[in-house]
Amino acid sequence: MSLYARFITNHPLANVSFVVILLLGVLGYLNMPREQDPEINFNWLVVNTVLPGASAEDVEKKVTDPLEEAIRTLPDIRFVSSTSRDNSSIILVRFRDVSERQFDKHVTDLRRLVQNKYNSDLPDDAREPDVQEITTSNGFPTAMVLLTGPANDERLRRTARQIKDDIERLPGVDRVLATGQGDPELRVEFSPAEAAARGLNAAQIADAVRAWFRDTFAGRARVGEDDWLVRVIGQQADADYLARLSVLSPQLGAPVPLSAVATVATARARPGSLASSNGQPAVILAVTKKSKVNTLNLVADINRAIAEREPALKAGGFSLLLFDDQTVPTKHAIGVMETNALIGLLVVLGLCWLFLGSRLALLVGLGIPFSLAGAFAI
Numbered sequence: 001m002s003l004y005a006r007f008i009t010n011h012p013l014a015n016v017s018f019v020v021i022l023l024l025g026v027l028g029y030l031n032m033p034r035e036q037d038p039e040i041n042f043n044w045l046v047v048n049t050v051l052p053g054a055s056a057e058d059v060e061k062k063v064t065d066p067l068e069e070a071i072r073t074l075p076d077i078r079f080v081s082s083t084s085r086d087n088s089s090i091i092l093v094r095f096r097d098v099s100e101r102q103f104d105k106h107v108t109d110l111r112r113l114v115q116n117k118y119n120s121d122l123p124d125d126a127r128e129p130d131v132q133e134i135t136t137s138n139g140f141p142t143a144m145v146l147l148t149g150p151a152n153d154e155r156l157r158r159t160a161r162q163i164k165d166d167i168e169r170l171p172g173v174d175r176v177l178a179t180g181q182g183d184p185e186l187r188v189e190f191s192p193a194e195a196a197a198r199g200l201n202a203a204q205i206a207d208a209v210r211a212w213f214r215d216t217f218a219g220r221a222r223v224g225e226d227d228w229l230v231r232v233i234g235q236q237a238d239a240d241y242l243a244r245l246s247v248l249s250p251q252l253g254a255p256v257p258l259s260a261v262a263t264v265a266t267a268r269a270r271p272g273s274l275a276s277s278n279g280q281p282a283v284i285l286a287v288t289k290k291s292k293v294n295t296l297n298l299v300a301d302i303n304r305a306i307a308e309r310e311p312a313l314k315a316g317g318f319s320l321l322l323f324d325d326q327t328v329p330t331k332h333a334i335g336v337m338e339t340n341a342l343i344g345l346l347v348v349l350g351l352c353w354l355f356l357g358s359r360l361a362l363l364v365g366l367g368i369p370f371s372l373a374g375a376f377a378i
Contacts, residue, residue: 018370025373032294032376043078043103044134047071047091047114050127053206060084066121067091067129070113074106107133125210141177141286143299144324145306150317152281157181157268159318160283163309167285170301172293179284180275182268186242190262199251200261208247209258239264299327345369 049063064084071080071093078094095106114129147163149156164176190205221228243264246255258264275282289298299322306320313320345368353361 022373025376028376041135043095045093046132046134047129049089049129050087052087052125054087056084056086059089062123063089063126066117070117074109142289142295142326143287143302143322145285146277146282146321146323148277148280148282148319156281164285166305167287172289172298174288174290177286179273181283185267185269186239187267188262188264195261198249198256200249205247239266295330296327299325
């Protein structure tokens with residue numbers, strides 16, 4: 001007797017297997033990631049690099065070109081496109097259609113090449129490049145969180161920063177992009193007349209500030225039996241400290257305090273975009289999710305985080321809400337699918353009962369859910 005014949009004739013085993021597969025199918029369906037559209041990997045990578053204070057020409061020559069030269073050595077590249085702007089470089093890399101395993105290897109190799117180029121050839125002031133894969137999961141926001149406050153001041157910026165960090169720590173969140181948030185900065189505005197009287201120009205002042213206002217690592221020093229790491233701390237978020245730094249004047253042959261030729265003040269960088277709601281300044285936080293993460297569960301976690309912070313924020317005059325919820329169309333699409341599946345099953349059962357009899361209709365009614373449950377279980 002064959003294996004299938006033994007399985008069919010063993011009715012208790014067949015019944016238990018039927019129930020187990022149904023339960024596994026239900027559990028598999030409930031644990032499946034929910035999203036409105038299927039996840040698509042475009043085989044695209046974006047490399048973002050920031051070089052503060054540099055013009056577009058300097059960014060292209062010192063950042064974009066060296067990175068492009070390293071990236072083009074990788075195989076299976078379809079094209080490389082770059083954009084150099086003031087302070088930033090953006091490189092878009094598109095790979096050919098390769099297997100998922102091969103694409104993951106190319107991503108790892110690209111990250112390694114970019115990191116090596118950053119350590120060896122990029123300027124010291126350049127920030128570490130950020131390599132990001134572009135998929136339908138992280139290419140479009142899953143949710144949008146709106147924070148409004150009484151004034152566009154440091155309190156709003158600090159609160160938005162804290163909320164952004166809290167949301168990024170939620171499981172399944174890939175990153176949070178803030179719109180309308182101006183970062184703090186120390187602004188140096190020099191006086192051309194005072195600088196010229198001391199034989200200084202704008203380039204000399206900028207070079208002096210860049211040379212002094214940084215942390216310097218001077219290696220190690222052996223003191224007795226202990227090794228000490230020698231560091232010179234030069235970066236302080238204090239305008240008075242920066243104003244006391246000296247600029248060497250070739251004409252006078254002596255150092256000149258920065259405060260004598262320039263005004264140093266704490267300010268905020270001009271944001272690339274502004275946001276407001278009902279006439280109040282606001283910050284928009286766009287949340288993107290990681291691959292194969294359930295959209296419904298992620299948005300539920302974000303709603304819980306908002307509900308936990310809302311009482312404390314209201315006391316300070318702030319308002320926090322989720323104003324772009326992608327679970328609404330997702331739930332609607334899933335509801336339509338489930339309704340259509342149920343209606344289709346009932347139509348099939350009705351036709352089978354009408355033309356083939358009740359026994360065959362019952363067998364079909366059991367076979368269709370069993371087949372679907374087996375597919376979900378696998």
